Amino acid sequence: MADKKLAGNPKQTIFKAVANNGLLDRRLLLKSGLTFVAASVTANMANASNANSKSAKKIDPANPPWMHTPGAPFSNYGKPSVHEEDVVRYPAANSQVDGNGSSWTPLHELEGMITPNGLHFERHHNGVPQIDPAEHRLLIHGLVKQASFFTVEDLLRYPMHSQICFLECGGNSNAGFNKRPVGASAGYFHGLVSCSEWTGVPLSVLLNEVGVDNKDHWLIAEGADAFAMNISIPMEKAMDDAILAFYQNGERLRPENGYPMRLILPGWEGVMNVKWLRRLTVAESPVMARNETARYTELLPSGKANMFSMEMEAKSLITSPSSGMHLQQKGLYQITGLAWSGSGKVSKVEVSADGGESWAEAELQSPVLEKCFTRFRIPWQWDGSESVLKSRVTDESGYRQPERSELISQRGRHGFFHYNAIVSWAVDSEGYVTHIYDDEDNDNGTGIDADWD
Amino acid sequence: MMMKITITALVLTLIGISCVSAEPSAGPNLGRHASPDQIKRWQISVMPDGSGLPAGQGNVSQGKIIYLQKCQSCHGPDGQGASADQLAGASMKLTDEWPEKTIGTYWPFATTLFDFNRRSMPMLAPGSLSDNEVYAVTAYLLYLNDIIDEKAVMNANTLKKVRMPNRDGFINMYKDNDK
Numbered sequence: 001m002a003d004k005k006l007a008g009n010p011k012q013t014i015f016k017a018v019a020n021n022g023l024l025d026r027r028l029l030l031k032s033g034l035t036f037v038a039a040s041v042t043a044n045m046a047n048a049s050n051a052n053s054k055s056a057k058k059i060d061p062a063n064p065p066w067m068h069t070p071g072a073p074f075s076n077y078g079k080p081s082v083h084e085e086d087v088v089r090y091p092a093a094n095s096q097v098d099g100n101g102s103s104w105t106p107l108h109e110l111e112g113m114i115t116p117n118g119l120h121f122e123r124h125h126n127g128v129p130q131i132d133p134a135e136h137r138l139l140i141h142g143l144v145k146q147a148s149f150f151t152v153e154d155l156l157r158y159p160m161h162s163q164i165c166f167l168e169c170g171g172n173s174n175a176g177f178n179k180r181p182v183g184a185s186a187g188y189f190h191g192l193v194s195c196s197e198w199t200g201v202p203l204s205v206l207l208n209e210v211g212v213d214n215k216d217h218w219l220i221a222e223g224a225d226a227f228a229m230n231i232s233i234p235m236e237k238a239m240d241d242a243i244l245a246f247y248q249n250g251e252r253l254r255p256e257n258g259y260p261m262r263l264i265l266p267g268w269e270g271v272m273n274v275k276w277l278r279r280l281t282v283a284e285s286p287v288m289a290r291n292e293t294a295r296y297t298e299l300l301p302s303g304k305a306n307m308f309s310m311e312m313e314a315k316s317l318i319t320s321p322s323s324g325m326h327l328q329q330k331g332l333y334q335i336t337g338l339a340w341s342g343s344g345k346v347s348k349v350e351v352s353a354d355g356g357e358s359w360a361e362a363e364l365q366s367p368v369l370e371k372c373f374t375r376f377r378i379p380w381q382w383d384g385s386e387s388v389l390k391s392r393v394t395d396e397s398g399y400r401q402p403e404r405s406e407l408i409s410q411r412g413r414h415g416f417f418h419y420n421a422i423v424s425w426a427v428d429s430e431g432y433v434t435h436i437y438d439d440e441d442n443d444n445g446t447g448i449d450a451d452w453d
Numbered sequence: 454m455m456m457k458i459t460i461t462a463l464v465l466t467l468i469g470i471s472c473v474s475a476e477p478s479a480g481p482n483l484g485r486h487a488s489p490d491q492i493k494r495w496q497i498s499v500m501p502d503g504s505g506l507p508a509g510q511g512n513v514s515q516g517k518i519i520y521l522q523k524c525q526s527c528h529g530p531d532g533q534g535a536s537a538d539q540l541a542g543a544s545m546k547l548t549d550e551w552p553e554k555t556i557g558t559y560w561p562f563a564t565t566l567f568d569f570n571r572r573s574m575p576m577l578a579p580g581s582l583s584d585n586e587v588y589a590v591t592a593y594l595l596y597l598n599d600i601i602d603e604k605a606v607m608n609a610n611t612l613k614k615v616r617m618p619n620r621d622g623f624i625n626m627y628k629d630n631d632k
Contacts (some may be wrong), residue, residue, distance in 0.1 A: 096527050096536040097576045126576060140484070141492050148484025149491075158480050205480040220498055226579050228572035230498060234627055279495060288501045288562045290569040294554065297623065303548040305559075308627035414552050 019360035021353035022381035026363035029334070029377055036379070037331040039321040039433070089119055090188045099127020099226070102169065105194045107187035107338065108322050113365070113373040114164070115194035117249055122256050123169045123192060125227035129276055133260040136224065138244075142282035145211025152260045156246060158201040163243060163266055165371045166340045168193035168312050170269035170296050170417040176404060177413050181435040186322035190423070193315075193340070195373035198264045200245035203238050212282055215239065220287045221263055224278040231272050232286030233265065237310075241266050244277065267342030267371035268310045269417070271296050298415035306415075312342035314401050315420040316349055316376070316393035327431030330384040335362070336377045341395035345369065348394045349376040355388035355424065355438070356403070362391070382427070388436065389425045404437055499568035503613025506567065510608035511589025513596040519586050520593050523575045532556075532597045537576070541597035547622070557598030561623055563615035567591050567607075588612070 018025050059065065080087065087109045093101030102123040105115055115121075122128075133152040141147035172192035175182040182189050207219075212235065219238045223229040233242070243264040246252060253259040258275030265272050271291055286292065286308075298306040316339035321327060335353075339346045345368055350359035362376035376391070394400045402410075404421035411418075426436040499505040520532075532540030532555075543553035552558070556566060571587045573579050582590065592607040601607075601615060 094536060100576065126573065126579065139487055139492065139495050141487055141496075146484065147487040147492060149487050150484050154483035154485075157483060201480070206484075209480050209482055209484060222498070226573075228497070228579065230568075230572065281496075281498060283500065285500070287498050287568070288565050290565050290573075293562065293565055293623075294556075294560050299547060299552060299554065299559075300624075301548070303546070303552075303622065305547075305623050306626050307623040308625055310627065 017381070019352065019354070019358040021358075021385070021387050022383055023335075023351060023353045023358075023360040024332075024379040024381060026361060026378050028379045029363050036334045037327065037329060037382075039325040039327050039333065087119070089121065090184075090191070091122070097126065099124050102171075102192055104188045104191035106185070107191045107193075107317070108185045108319050108325075109187065110319070111336070111375070113195055113338070113375050114249060115196055115373075117196070117251065117254055117257070120167075120194040120196060120248070120254070120257055121169065121192045123171075123270060124225070124256070125229060127226055128256045129225045130255060131224060131260060131276060136260055136278065138261065138278060138280070140206060140210045140280045140282075142220075142280075143212070143214070143217060143284065144207075144282050146209075148210050150206070152246075155201055155244065155261065158205060160199050160246075161202050161243060162197055162199040162247075163241070163264070164195065164197045164369055165264070165266040166193055166195040166312075166373050167264070167270055167273060168315075168340070168342075170271055170312075172270075173315070173419045173421075174416055176419045176421055176423075177408075177416065179413075181437050183323065183435060185324045186317060186319055186423075190317050192270070195340070196248045197250065198243055198245040199247035199250075200243045200261070200264070203242035203244050203263070204240075206244065207235075207239060207282075212239075216284075218283050218286050220279075220281040220283055220289075221272075221274040221277060222279040222281075223258075223274045224276040229271075229274055229291065230287060230289045231274060231292055232283075232289065233263075233272055234310075235282070237265055237268065265310075267312060267344075269296065269312055272310060296417055298411065298417050300415070301412035309418060312340075313418060313420045314341035314343070314346070314393045314395040314399050315339070316346075316391045316401055317423050318351070318389055318391050318425060321389065321427065321433045322425055323433055323435040325433045327382060327427060327433070329431070330382055333380045333382055334377055335380050335389060335391075336375065337362075337391050339364075339374045339376055339391070339393035340372065341393065341397075341399070342371055343399065344371065344396040346374040346393055347396045349374070350392050350394075351376075351378045351380075352390045352392075353380055353387050356390055356422075359392070382431075384429060384431075386429055387427045389427065389433075390422050392422050497568075497572055499564045499571075501562045501564050501613075503564060503609060506564070506609035506612060507584040508609065509584040509588055510606050511585050511587070511592055512606045513589075513592045513601070513603050515586075516589035516591070516593025516596070519582070519590045523578075523582075524590065527576065532594060540594055547619070555598065556594055557600060557618060559619050559622070561617055561620050563591070563595060563600070563612055563617055566594060567612060570594075 089103040091103035105121045138150045169192035173190045175189040215236050217235040219233045245264045261277050262275040263273050318337040339349045349362045351362050352359045362378040365375035368374050392401045407421040424436050425433050527537040528540050529535035543555040543558045545551050545553045588607045595601045
């Protein structure tokens with residue numbers, strides 16, 4: 001944290017801009033010798049840890065004490081550095097039910113495209129069950145030739161398959177429906193999305209074994225948590241790329257991510273990726289569960305609501321600089337963020353530094369994978385003037401992320417789910433970054449619609 | 454630990470052999486037969502056509518007693534909402550500026566209410582209600598939403614016939630299904 005504040009490059013080099021207000025050619029990122037000013041986090045937490053390191057005895061980096069005493073011994077399971085202990089999920093739960101709520105991934109503190117397992121977002125409806133894998137069974141029944149039970153041990157012997165993909169709660173970012181922009185750090189209102197490598201048995205292998213034969217059927221999935229979460233999945237998706245996952249980023253699932261087994265439906269809304277899976281029923285039609293009727297449906301201005309809107313639309317977000325950060329001085333910055341789409345690969349991310357008047361294409365970090373976080377970066381020469389930063393993604397289907405005003409005019413303010421509009425960060429002349437809406441979005445209303453359900 | 458590793462390795466070898474004659478996507482077939490009696494003990498889903506509804510029944514006044522004891526602390530008097538969702542008494546329609554999405558204004562199927570109450574509620578003791586109690590509290594919530602009258606009795610036959618006010622309020626975004 002302390003280093004972030006010190007870093008800087010006051011030297012003003014002149015580069016050719018590719019869009020207004022200092023956006024530079026993305027290829028400059030690869031040039032050697034280009035040094036960036038780092039945006040610092042101005043949250044209290046960051047100041048606290050700076051204070052700690054200042055109060056400690058002055059250390060000479062040329063001859064630091066840790067080169068003169070043996071280091072810590074081995075450990076069974078590694079932990080992040082004590083200097084990173086502020087990089088945490090942000091939980092919010094129902095006042096009378098501890099395990100009903102969610103915790104947000106600190107996207108604004110992370111880089112790359114993989115979310116560390118301990119920081120993967122959580123959305124539980126009634127807590128995290130502590131399941132003994134030896135006592136857990138998966139039952140597949142209904143319209144199948146051979147209704148079957150599987151033990152965890154059985155399933156671990158099946159041929160496995162891995163996919164790196166994002167997982168996003170249908171309610172992610174829904175504070176965007178609020179009439180006034182929320183001031184939280186980027187991850188703490190867009191972080192109900194994470195990205196992992198999931199490994200498990202292709203669901204099609206199991207479904208073929210028990211004998212399913214109708215692609216118009218539905219699969220009703222049920223979890224072994226205290227909510228007995230249930231939801232209906234079209235057979236076509238189940239047979240296409242669904243995974244019965246046992247491993248996340250190489251290790252067995254964490255309890256909060258569905259241990260001992262969960263569904264992964266790449267690109268589809270989080271609630272359908274049932275954790276702690278215990279039962280799959282093949283049926284002719286959906287069960288019309290509470291979480292596919294009363295919730296996870298999007299009310300439109302007409303009074304009708306969209307149901308079974310399962311694929312997550314393309315979204316992007318600048319993670320740095322972002323809400324709550326501070327640009328310490330004029331100079332060259334790296335704008336970086338994440339883009340993803342439930343329908344396939346990200347094909348392009350554009351960044352604007354003038355509130356959307358002009359756009360420049362950002363560099364996409366390889367690999368660019370289907371239904372997966374894609375990291376983007378672009379250099380930006382900040383001249384100290386007020387600026388508005390935005391990113392927008394176009395996916396391989398040609399769909400482009402909408403402006404907030406567009407989204408609201410099409411879907412109204414009460415959809416609650418599937419909010420994927422462009423996010424705007426305002427940088428003031430002192431370098432402080434805040435979340436704003438476009439002028440045309442500001443209705444000066446005071447009400448907040450997207451309260452937590 | 455040693456033991457376990459040896460056994461797993463052995464099974465994989467056998468799979469390797471049996472795969473020669475199997476279709477490419479077929480797995481090792483380790484599922485164990487599930488009998489109808491076993492399935493019955495697992496099966497708690499209730500479908501919109503009423504299949505899955507158990508025997509038993511309950512009425513509004515029985516449901517009110519259960520509600521006061523086991524639900525009101527979180528959902529408030531008369532389902533008006535408290536720490537948890539409002540369940541009844543919406544004054545705003547779905548097209549109003551602050552729409553209230555309740556059982557009466559939003560839920561398309563009454564069977565969902567039974568399914569949900571039985572599997573998930575009450576939150577601190579889920580699955581603790583008997584089927585009769587679930588019928589009763591479901592009846593009370595339908596009554597609070599002016600969907601059934603005070604004398605109505607809910608059972609497998611009557612519940613599936615309850616038509617919800619917002620039954621036609623949804624647009625199915627998944628192509629050809631379930632019109």
